[in-house]
Amino acid sequence: EVVLTQSPATLSLSPGERATLSCRASQSVSIYLGWYQQKPGQAPRLLIYDASNRATGIPARFSGSGSGTDFTLTISSLEPEDFAVYYCQQRTKWPLTFGHGTRLEIK
Amino acid sequence: EVQLVESGGGLVQPGGSLTLSCAASGFSISAYWMSWVRQAPGKGLEWVANMKEDGVGKYYVDSVKGRFTISRDDAKNSLYLQMNSLRAEDTAVYYCACDYIPNYFDYWGQGALVTVSS
Numbered sequence A: 001e002v003v004l005t006q007s008p009a010t011l012s013l014s015p016g017e018r019a020t021l022s023c024r025a026s027q028s029v030s031i032y033l034g035w036y037q038q039k040p041g042q043a044p045r046l047l048i049y050d051a052s053n054r055a056t057g058i059p060a061r062f063s064g065s066g067s068g069t070d071f072t073l074t075i076s077s078l079e080p081e082d083f084a085v086y087y088c089q090q091r092t093k094w095p096l097t098f099g100h101g102t103r104l105e106i107k
Numbered sequence B: 001e002v003q004l005v006e007s008g009g010g011l012v013q014p015g016g017s018l019t020l021s022c023a024a025s026g027f028s029i030s031a032y033w034m035s036w037v038r039q040a041p042g043k044g045l046e047w048v049a050n051m052k053e054d055g056v057g058k059y060y061v062d063s064v065k066g067r068f069t070i071s072r073d074d075a076k077n078s079l080y081l082q083m084n085s086l087r088a089e090d091t092a093v094y095y096c097a098c099d100y101i102p103n104y105f106d107y108w109g110q111g112a113l114v115t116v117s118s
Helices: none
Strands: A004-007 A010-013 A019-025 A033-038 A045-049 A062-067 A070-075 A085-090 A102-106 B003-007 B010-012 B018-025 B033-039 B045-051 B058-060 B068-073 B078-083 B092-099 B112-116
Touching: A004 A085, A010 A019, A019 A033, A019 A085, A019 A102, A033 A062, A045 A062, A070 A085, A085 B045, B003 B092, B018 B092, B018 B112, B033 B068, B033 B078, B045 B068, B045 B078, B045 B092, B058 B068
Parallel strands: A010 A102, B010 B112
Antiparallel strands: A004 A019, A019 A070, A033 A045, A033 A085, A062 A070, A085 A102, B003 B018, B018 B078, B033 B045, B033 B092, B045 B058, B068 B078, B092 B112
């Protein structure tokens, strides 16, 4: 099973700041990694797929990078609605797996 | 507009059975991979099962193999998850999802809560 380790567990920032979230895979997943945002009481939303492609309707302030085992989600300038939990997910190997999440909170 | 609506959640005793349904609208489920993803209370996301668009390929996380079955009814444009031999650790919100991009979860339902408790 591919284990995805997200860091930090919690990130405290202010609106307007830049957020950098990390996801490390226990083995190479090539580029087949996605990122999701989940707000309390809501279903997750796909932000990024295949490491760097924004999903439909996702603002340009969200960007993804990486390949192999190390991936990054960057939010260039935080908006109030961006404070949420973020998960990474790989689709290279069965079972499909998620990271444990990074909580992005308002400082 | 793509919409997924789950139903069938509830309280069930350990060892019991439950079937979740997911009614889709705005697209045909037979054209896409479809998935179930769950989230235990206060915990992260766990992929449970998915089905290829051909209706033949079905995949499961090890913890549910032999107990859960994913299926669909194309005429009703609905996805199902039959859950047998339920355990306390199956307690979670179960989401139905459409994989517009195979094995990513592009569209989600609102979730159905399954509680396994005596």
